Amino acid sequence: MSYELKHVFASLPQMERGVAKVLGGDPKGNNFLYTNGKSVIIRNIDNPAIADVYTEHPHQVIVAKYSPSGFYIASGDVSGKIRIWDTTQKEHLLKYEYQPFGGRIKDIAWTEDSKRIAVVGEGREKFGAVFLWDSGSSVGEIVGHSKIINSVDIKQTRPYRLVTGSDDNCSTFFEGPPFKFKFTMSDHSRFVNCVRFSPDGNRYVSAGADGQIFIYDGKTGEKIGTLGGAKAHEGGIYAVSWSADSTQLISASGDKTVKLWDMATATAVTTFNMGPDVLDQQLGCLWQKNHLLSISLSGYINYLDKNNPDRPLRTVKGHSKSIQSLTVHKNEGRSYIYSGSHDGHINYWDAETGDNDEFLGKGHSNSVAKMTVDETNQLVTCSMDDTVRFTSLSKKEYSASDAVKMDVQPKCVSVSSGGLALAVCIGQLVLLKDKKKLFTLDNLGYEPEAGALHPGGTTAAVGGSDGKVRLYSVQSNTLKDEGKVLDAQGPVTDMAYSNDGAFLAVTDEKKVITVFSVADGYQVKNEFYGHHAKVVCISWCPDNDHFATGGMDMMVYVWTVNDPDKRIKIPDSHRLHHVSGLAWIDGHTLVTTSHDASVKQWTLKI
Structure with missing residues (x-):
């Protein structure tokens, strides 16, 4: 392995x-x-x-x-x-x-x-x-x-x-x-943000928060002139970068534009308009071979097009804040990765090419705690903004009608057949169907931390901070406590049913993963030890014989249900940061995310 x-x-x-x-x-x-x-x-x-x-x-x-x-x-x-x-x-x-x-x-x-x-x-x-x-x-x-x-x-x-x-x-x-x-x-009346010599060394420029760019002699330091007369940009200038032949220069500004200057005439040849939003302020740039790059306040990396200044050739998107949740989904034979970050941003990636984008419209306004895909190809997400959202993966657009407001903050969401979804909130369980609340259970007597619906839609398992897993039966659109309680080794952190519904795996703060066999009345099938710190996420392999766990120890383990000693250990999967999400693209490809805001794919030989 x-x-x-x-x-x-x-x-x-x-x-x-x-x-x-x-x-x-x-x-x-x-x-x-x-x-x-x-x-x-x-x-x-x-x-x-x-x-x-x-x-x-x-x-x-x-x-x-x-x-x-x-x-x-x-x-x-x-x-x-x-x-x-x-x-x-x-x-x-x-x-x-x-x-x-x-x-x-x-x-x-x-x-x-x-x-x-x-x-x-x-x-x-x-x-x-x-x-x-x-x-x-x-x-x-x-x-x-x-x-x-x-x-x-x-x-x-x-x-x-x-x-x-x-x-x-x-x-x-x-x-x-x-x-x-x-x-x-x-010469500047405000902060000087950037100084750069031309590659041939004949000149250098200084750019400042006053929107001015001054040109100097590279050898003597004498002032030669300015770019663009009294002002090069309406806003502060944060960065400049020279062309390799020293004849041109680009400048990035808080006025949401990048300008391309001809140094012989000291005039702007092209103005790239990057958008109307505050996040379109330009804070960095680089001229590399024939690529002109600029960076927006949003963190997006823009490849500028000299022939079409109002539309970049490409914009590289992704996450700049820590990723909190992850899921994968196949669409027309292609696998896509969905990731949600601390700032409420959801990104989707083509698993093969890495091409990525975000959904249109206004989505979550706070950290995306959990995400999954239901049987009607909707991305179901819960967030610290107290909503559960159902977003169509074919439209890839948020709509206000797809958000269900919760009474309290949701921590976890799980889906099953028949359009059912279970939201585990602070002190509350909410059963949803077809984007509507069906049933709410309060006064639980314990603090629920994680939940999982059985794929058949008959049972809801809920793990608490007291180290117990309670089983509720889903009957005529309500949750009924059957009095069946399973013991984990410590406060529950995450849980998931295998895809075929045969097993329930539970992770806890005591670094143990417990797998229960559903057909045997939820008897313990095996316990898995290996993590050095609290285990925080779990995901089942499509073959139902293996599952992966990620912990605060930066480790990922891939376990074999029938043999706790047969495992793959990926140490330092995301160095310096714990693993925040796991998902399987297929039986040999595991995706991991972390607080380093990056998405990694691993090929496994099981």
């Missing part, structure tokens, strides 16, 4: 309003880089469904940049640590780790020989450092600013020059190495 990772559908960048997002590009032009939480995400620019995730930072990572050689990536986090790691091996071995200052690292720049690194950010005593990559010894001082430094860049041709941009509305110019302060430019 073995496993291998088949696909990673990566998270989007984690965005913050009014804060620039730095995108890194690889020197060969194949990949681009960004960060989300403690992860650095490397994505293929031609096919963003191909991704790799680096998860070795113990703190939130802010920025990552390739070395000009392409062999290493330097990434910096909120604690001021910078890690330099290998890109050629799958393991991404750590080469060096430094702490140039204590505080958030906001930008990183390498010299063209990949030997020196400049880092800037929010230090306590200093806001920047420049050092040799292999020894950490200083090769100059970054001084001249009184506030946080947002951006740094190094001229990629000799003689080297270094520029920085800061919250003190100034940019500074250095000569070196060793890099020495030359002078300060105070």
Whole structure:
């Protein structure tokens, strides 16, 4: 029994309003880089469904940049640590780790020989450092600013020059190495968000929150002019990126546009309008070979189309917040993965290609706790916004009539034949049919945590925080307590009937999974031990002989019903984060999700 990772559908960048997002590009032009939480995400620019995730930072990572050689990536986090790691091996071995200052690292720049690194950010005593990559010894001082430094860049041709941009509305110019302060430019009236040298080193630009872009001589630092006259953008500018031939530039702004500039005439050739919504503010951009990328506040990655500026060639969607729930469904022979996140966002993915999108309209406004698909091809979801929704998978559109309001917050939802659904809420059980409440059971005398309807629709099993599972019979549209109680080893966390209804599997906080045999009057069939922490989710394999569990220990186990010792263990399935959801595409393909906002597919040999 073995496993291998088949696909990673990566998270989007984690965005913050009014804060620039730095995108890194690889020197060969194949990949681009960004960060989300403690992860650095490397994505293929031609096919963003191909991704790799680096998860070795113990703190939130802010920025990552390739070395000009392409062999290493330097990434910096909120604690001021910078890690330099290998890109050629799958393991991404750590080469060096430094702490140039204590505080958030906001930008990183390498010299063209990949030997020196400049880092800037929010230090306590200093806001920047420049050092040799292999020894950490200083090769100059970054001084001249009184506030946080947002951006740094190094001229990629000799003689080297270094520029920085800061919250003190100034940019500074250095000569070196060793890099020495030359002078300060105070042309901007607000924060300087981004400074970038042209690839040929002849010029550099600074872009600010005042909506202006200034052009300077790359060698002397003298001001040459501005882009777009008095103002380049109506809103603050967060990022700029040069074309490889140094003749053009793109700029991303809070005014919800990206502009393409011709540097010879200092005028905008194309304006890309990204939409009317606040989430359409543009906080990052990258020019990589013939790809123009920009990042919206929503986290969406836009591939811009010079020929059609009002519609991107493609928009890469996904999750930027932790994924809480997961299910899969086959439609016309193709498998789709549905995932719901902490912010109420539901995304669907083509399991093979990774192509993804979201439903139209207004859906859940809070964390999506559980999801499943019923027999009429509706996605049934329950959320902390106190609703259970039934969304047609063929229409892929939310409608207000499909939401059923609950009296209290639902934790779990389960479906069975005959259009039945069971919502387990705080202190309450609700039986639904055809999008309507049939029956509500209050005053339970225990706190229900999870529930499962038998596929035949005759029995509802409900697990409580008291470590007991109660069986209710579904009779003429009511739930009747038959007095039948099963014992789990601890407070119940999740439960599921096998697809054929033969078994009921229950997970609990005491790290045990108990499987009951339905035909034998719910006698214990087997108990399964192996998790080091609370087990939080469970999913049955289509063959009904195996099931998977995920825990707070970041482990996924695939168990064999008849033999607790025969199992597959996937350690660190989502490193640094516990597994939040499991689903099977077929008998050999398992999907996992986690708080790292990514979706992974595993091929199993059972």
